[in-house]
Amino acid sequence: MKYTSEIQINLSREKVIEKLDNAKNMKHWQKGLIGYEFLSDDPKAVGAKMNLSYKMGKREIEMTETIIKNDFPKEFHAVYDAKGVHNIQKNYFSEVDANTTKWVSENEFQFGGLMMKVMGFLMPGAFKKQSMKYLIDFKNFAEKGISVAE
Template sequence: MKYTTEITVDLPRDEFIKKLDNPEHMKHWQQGLLGYELLSNNPKAEGAQMNLKYKMGKREFEMVETIIKSNFPDEFHTTYDTKGVHNIQKNYFKEIDGKTKWISECEFQFSGFGMKLMGFLMPSAFKKQSMKYLKDFKAFAENGTSVLNT
């Protein structure tokens, strides 16, 4: 399953990147994030990994983020792996009139019958969650609004 989401954030690209590229900020725009652990000595290098722990509803799960391309301020690509799901994220950042347009290309690859069925029956849920992260980042970056307060 592939789709693209995008949003414009009212910040210059350099300020946008400072907020996006700080793992301490993730808790403010990724609802359900319980914590993270850096798994690599150079956490910003291509190939670096980070373990992320989430709780959505009553379900807790972990995933591993791997940086596949780090070319800030223009682009940042990662993969996310958890049981039954391989997610490829290609993120592009364009500065337009002092604002930043974030374009996120998502590809989900499912393994196992349950995850394949969920991807087939509920593709809009994945796109909705991706868009929620973009909107929550926008609120945090522009106004300091944190999902921790909701």
């Protein structure tokens, strides 16, 4: 399953990347994040890995992020692996003007196991909606300081 989400953020690209590229800020725009752990000496290098833990409803989800391209401020690509799900995410950041940034996020989900394949087939909207929610929550955090942290 492939799809693209995008949003305009009313900040310069430099300020957007400054907020986005700080792991301490993730809790403010990724609802349900309960923790992260860097697994590499240089957490921003290509090939660097990070474990992420989320609580979504009553379920806890563990995933590993692996950076496949880090060319901030223009691009950041990573793969996210969780049980039964492999997500390739390519993020592009462009300057609309001096105070506006466009963030385009391309996602490709690959599902393993019958249950996840059925979920991906029956509920593609849930994945798209969650991706868009992260973009909106980041915009609110970056522009207005609104946090989703509990």
